[in-house]
Amino acid sequence: MAAGPLRFRTPHIEELPITQSRQAPGFAWVAVGGPPEDPSKNWGTTNRKRARASAGGQTDAQKEALSARQQKEIERKIRDLNNDNSKDVQIPIPKKEGGGGGGAARAGKTQNTKKILASGKTFAHYLDDEEAEIARTGRREGDVEIVAAPVMMQRPSKTPIARRKATEDSSLDSSPAPTLPIHQGMRPPPVRKPSVTSTVDAMDLDQDEEADRSIPSEAEIEALLSAPPLTYNQARAAPPPCSAPPPRKFCEVCGYFGRAKCMKCGAMTCSVLCKDTHDEQRCLKFYA
Amino acid sequence: MARKSSHKPTTTTNKLAPRTLILDNGAHTIKAGFTSSATEPDVNNDCHIIANCIARSWRDKRTYVGSELLDECWDFGELAFRRPVERGFVVNWEGEKAVWERSFVGQRSRLQCDPHETNLILTEAPNAPAALQRNADEMVFEEFEFATYYRTPSPSLNAYTPSPFLSPSPAPGVPLECVLVIDVGHSHTTITPLYNGRPINPACRRLEIGGKTLTNHLKDLLSRKVEVKNEDWIVQEIKEDVCFVSGSSSFASDLERVWKGGLKDPRAVDTSIVVDYVLPDYETVKRGFARPHNPNVSRKEQALGLDGGPREHIVTIGNERFTVPELLFTPSDIGMQQDGLPGTILQSLHTLPEGLRQPFLANVLVVGGSSKFPGFVERLEAELRMLVSDEFVVRVGQAMDPVKNVWLGGARLAQDEGLLKERVVTRQEHLEHGDVWTRRRFAGKVDR
Numbered sequence: 001m002a003a004g005p006l007r008f009r010t011p012h013i014e015e016l017p018i019t020q021s022r023q024a025p026g027f028a029w030v031a032v033g034g035p036p037e038d039p040s041k042n043w044g045t046t047n048r049k050r051a052r053a054s055a056g057g058q059t060d061a062q063k064e065a066l067s068a069r070q071q072k073e074i075e076r077k078i079r080d081l082n083n084d085n086s087k088d089v090q091i092p093i094p095k096k097e098g099g100g101g102g103g104a105a106r107a108g109k110t111q112n113t114k115k116i117l118a119s120g121k122t123f124a125h126y127l128d129d130e131e132a133e134i135a136r137t138g139r140r141e142g143d144v145e146i147v148a149a150p151v152m153m154q155r156p157s158k159t160p161i162a163r164r165k166a167t168e169d170s171s172l173d174s175s176p177a178p179t180l181p182i183h184q185g186m187r188p189p190p191v192r193k194p195s196v197t198s199t200v201d202a203m204d205l206d207q208d209e210e211a212d213r214s215i216p217s218e219a220e221i222e223a224l225l226s227a228p229p230l231t232y233n234q235a236r237a238a239p240p241p242c243s244a245p246p247p248r249k250f251c252e253v254c255g256y257f258g259r260a261k262c263m264k265c266g267a268m269t270c271s272v273l274c275k276d277t278h279d280e281q282r283c284l285k286f287y288a
Numbered sequence: 289m290a291r292k293s294s295h296k297p298t299t300t301t302n303k304l305a306p307r308t309l310i311l312d313n314g315a316h317t318i319k320a321g322f323t324s325s326a327t328e329p330d331v332n333n334d335c336h337i338i339a340n341c342i343a344r345s346w347r348d349k350r351t352y353v354g355s356e357l358l359d360e361c362w363d364f365g366e367l368a369f370r371r372p373v374e375r376g377f378v379v380n381w382e383g384e385k386a387v388w389e390r391s392f393v394g395q396r397s398r399l400q401c402d403p404h405e406t407n408l409i410l411t412e413a414p415n416a417p418a419a420l421q422r423n424a425d426e427m428v429f430e431e432f433e434f435a436t437y438y439r440t441p442s443p444s445l446n447a448y449t450p451s452p453f454l455s456p457s458p459a460p461g462v463p464l465e466c467v468l469v470i471d472v473g474h475s476h477t478t479i480t481p482l483y484n485g486r487p488i489n490p491a492c493r494r495l496e497i498g499g500k501t502l503t504n505h506l507k508d509l510l511s512r513k514v515e516v517k518n519e520d521w522i523v524q525e526i527k528e529d530v531c532f533v534s535g536s537s538s539f540a541s542d543l544e545r546v547w548k549g550g551l552k553d554p555r556a557v558d559t560s561i562v563v564d565y566v567l568p569d570y571e572t573v574k575r576g577f578a579r580p581h582n583p584n585v586s587r588k589e590q591a592l593g594l595d596g597g598p599r600e601h602i603v604t605i606g607n608e609r610f611t612v613p614e615l616l617f618t619p620s621d622i623g624m625q626q627d628g629l630p631g632t633i634l635q636s637l638h639t640l641p642e643g644l645r646q647p648f649l650a651n652v653l654v655v656g657g658s659s660k661f662p663g664f665v666e667r668l669e670a671e672l673r674m675l676v677s678d679e680f681v682v683r684v685g686q687a688m689d690p691v692k693n694v695w696l697g698g699a700r701l702a703q704d705e706g707l708l709k710e711r712v713v714t715r716q717e718h719l720e721h722g723d724v725w726t727r728r729r730f731a732g733k734v735d736r
Contacts, residue, residue: 074622074623075623077622077623078622078623078624080504081501081504081505081508081622082375082475082496082500082501082504083504091342091343091344091351091368091370092351108431109430109431110426110430110431112426112430113426113427113430113431116381116423116426116427117381117382117385117431118382121379122374122379123374123375123377123379126377126379126417126419126420127417129417129419130417130418130419160493214643215643215644215647216641216643216644220641221483221644224483224488224490224640224641225483225486225488225489226732226733227488227489227490228489228731229414229415229487229489229492229731230415230489230490230492231415231417232415232416232417232494234415235414235415235492235493235494236493236494236496236626237493237494237495237496237626237627237631237632237635238626238627238635239625239626239627240620240626240627240628240631241627241631244627244631247618247620247621247623248618248620248621250611250621253512254547254548254607255509255543255606255607255608255611256543256546256547256607257540257543270547270550271549271550271551272550272551273548273550273551
């Protein structure tokens, strides 16, 4: 009950110190936290675009990293592309005519060949066997030299060689710019041969004294040549360096550059016409 | 031949058989032919191409094995393939044995040979698992019983061919000193630096895109317009006829030119790139062909023959012509986490000492069936030029016959009897010493 004169409870206003110490003429720039910072404002929107925007925006890394499901989808598509036998056809091999010793010959003449002809192993089996063997013994069958004995390899490593050395020499992965990086720390630098032949002088560029551009000696070349062959997984090409442009996306319907992403299924289309076709015929989330 | 008498340990007898069979055992085709040391090998006449597959045709109700496919089949529609070579390596020896027997051991084949009297030079893909190498050695010696045998990674044989850079070609048996071989094959693309014919193993790289990937990708893209899911052979012919590689900066502009435009800005499609491909139906049209795009005709009328012309099934191919081979240069277009071909070449070169980079960059040899796309070599050279410092000389050359070049190298190697004698392993030696010894011999670890 207002017994006395009206008194309004005014909010407590206090000037907060700001980082800027300069005396501005009447206004100041103040950092304001983005609009919906508290989750209660973002109550259950199913619209992923709004949810992403309201969560304070995404860093570049988050935008690049695809969700796990999309990644698996891409890997499945690539496996299909590299598929040898379409749809796993089973074609029985026709019998030869004139097969006098046909039965015995088809099964193989010796024990070894019988086993080889009857085995149903695929390439993936052989690869896994090889990796398991290396993980177990540290060397391949038939190699005399011990391939760098892996100490703590739990699982066979599938990273290609270029990536494994990435920690040692990260300058390799920097931009594929014209100048070659200087390999100081990568391996013991080749011994400077004072007796370089005259043909090599043309290549021994004086500008760059650190890099030894002369042709390496016979011993080094011999060492390179007698190195053991890489395993199948080690010889894979490595991913592009981080400075490469991001992967291009193409329209699903016509093949032009993709410009807009379907909000439901994530497929790219290039124009409104293609988007309509996509929504009618190809969107996977049509019924969902 | 002293193959059964294992109590004679000496190797002083002349162990080379009179003829040599060179087999470039690829995933798509086998290039096979005989040589003898007397005559110069002739690529066109001596080297036969045999499809390395077993194909079943639903229309003919018969199965074609190996060379029968190109010789006897005339209806390639809906042909189902089974390939014994997986990812470049012979995995299914049952199928491979059937193909080999049908193609050159049996009586009906064009290339007839008695393995007991023949040397064999067999190629394999680089970086093979040891178990597969053992399988190959055992099959050759114990099943087919060849007299002598030499197994080598296929890029190595390219060093024995005449180089596109040197005008006087070296004598047969003398390898090129330094060559960087890029083999764009069916299953994958390999990059192998060769020094005097021997591969520098730490620098070998493999890009998992090959002709097979490109054909399957084209199949996916074309199945948006026409039903080709079962038609491997026809899509492969379309790829060979129609696809090209766009120039190094013109991919974007080419794609612009074939775009139909958006809702508000319709564009006229550039008809110099868009092409109408007439599909073969093996009754009237035996082989598909392409012709310039004619936008004024309705597809349905053409298919039914209502417009007065012949009945033709047409598919319009626009940007697929150059986006499909673009995969070799940008595998990230389909999401593959590998660098393109120029980047992979640089990765391979970075493992070499600095002094060796210039010789290899100046001698880049491109072989392989999938390198026959128009514009491939120019694009590769331009991209390499952009990535490499200006002080290096970059020369990229394609072999005269990219498909048969490995065979030619093997044939020239076989002409030099001394060299061949050093390299081969006889059947008697294999049976005496065992398969591990044989494998180490081929890897260069054991001397005679």
